[in-house]
Ligand SMILES: Nc1ncnc2c1ncn2[C@@H]1O[C@H](COP(=O)(O)OP(=O)(O)OP(=O)(O)O)[C@@H](O)[C@H]1O
């Protein structure tokens with residue numbers, strides 16, 4: 001589902017002494033099927049931006065178009081429900097949204113709000129719980145008896161069960177252990193590929209942005225700063241450092257390597273394996289001199 | 291969503307009201323509450339109105355902001371007004387619908403009581419708007435100190451109050467966050483029949499309760515870890531200063547009270 005944002009400006013608490021300009025004239029298009037990572041220093045407006053995409057925040061100026069639905073400043077409320085069905089958001093610390101007696105009911109909450117039958121919602125709950133890597137037995141447990149990591153997975157299942165076309169993830173892995181992080185991020189990438197979704201990931205991890213995303217958006221002080229493919233973005237180290245960011249560790253390593261050996265290395269991909277390959281290629285050429 | 295709530299909100303500033311000693315402000319409010327009840331005719335209500343507006347102007351809090359913050363209580367004000375119009379049967383009939391007669395005494399009562407409410411809310415919200423929660427608590431604890439003699443837990447009371455005031459904005463933030471998360475899952479808080487709407491609040495209230503209890507536990511633990519043992523023998527980091535303007539403000543209030551006593555309708 002294509003997303004188009006034009007001239008989006010957002011002011012929090014407009015008309016009070018606490019007014020704050022959080023987004024300023026942001027224009028952006030995200031074509032259907034893209035996995036976009038949004039990075040930026042804390043307070044740069046990432047969360048504000050993504051909350052506009054399903055109408056949780058209304059633009060002070062500008063428009064947002066998702067598929068054939070348009071949200072404009074001062075627009076009507078009518079379309080919001082349709083929009084929210086299409087666009088699912090996993091918020092930071094999503095386990096805070098759990099409330100129902102059992103995990104099953106909690107996961108069914110979203111689908112049933114959007115008019116699915118009880119059976120369909122239950123089926124979705126079973127499918128999603130397995131998908132996020134939990135045993136089906138947890139479905140009958142209280143969500144509050146689970147561990148933090150399990151609660152996180154339940155909450156994610158609750159959003160996935162709505163089967164959104166666009167999935168927005170606001171730092172979905174904050175506070176998880178390394179293995180849990182990787183499992184969940186891999187899950188998002190797999191889902192993205194299998195279901196033809198459009199995925200938007202807000203993250204502070206350059207490594208995740210580099211590894212999982214097709215495109216990267218860099219936000220700074222409420223405006224878009226850079227936008228492009230990971231290879232393009234991470235070729236601009238100075239620009240990133242100027243706004244408090246940096247390149248992924250694999251790239252840092254290769255840059256160091258290049259500096260020490262004095263020979264350029266191939267820097268197109270960001271996995272550990274690719275980095276190892278790049279170096280061993282260097283070895284192969286007999287370039288090891290230090 | 292909840293941007294307009296001004297209860298417990300502090301707006302930093304340098305106005306005269308900001309600089310006043312919290313004890314003077316608390317005493318002032320206390321006196322003002324009595325003064326409001328002195329008014330009983332157009333003139334005295336008018337004088338109180340001038341006084342309230344003057345206080346807002348002095349505080350340098352924007353009138354628009356005050357107005358927006360008071361919107362939620364307009365409902366109560368209007369309700370009171372209508373109730374008085376319907377229930378009071380004094381004076382001449384100004385409007386006759388057969389089954390319903392409206393008396394001018396009722397209209398007058400309605401206006402007066404509504405004004406009284408507005409004045410009280412305006413002036414008391416000025417207190418929190420211009421005083422940090424910590425100052426309010428310090429002031430209260432100081433003013434209530436005499437009651438310690440009779441074993442009233444004044445310090446604990448002040449502490450409880452400062453904690454509540456401190457956490458109002460946090461709670462609002464949390465509410466907004468959970469509301470958003472549930473709305474993203476298709477929950478609606480503002481539409482539908484009343485019964486549905488009440489049910490819709492469960493997904494909001496349960497997480498709020500859980501996080502509040504958790505926060506309370508964390509806070510208790512943090513206080514204990516830092517050796518908090520209650521009020522006995524604690525010294526203060528910040529000392530309150532009573533100045534001329536504080537005495538002046540209280541005198542002004544007493545003068546206002548005297549004027550109202552003279553001008554109010556007797557008998
Ligand atoms: N509810 C709110 N009321 C007022 N100001 C807000 C509110 N939420 C965010 N802001 C302000 O808007 C700006 C952008 O905030 P936002 O949450 O979008 O940043 P972010 O990029 O998501 O940061 P982080 O990486 O810390 O999550 C910040 O300056 C913030 O202080």
Ligand SMILES: [Mg+2]
Nearest residue numbers: 046047048170
């Ligand atoms: Mg954020």
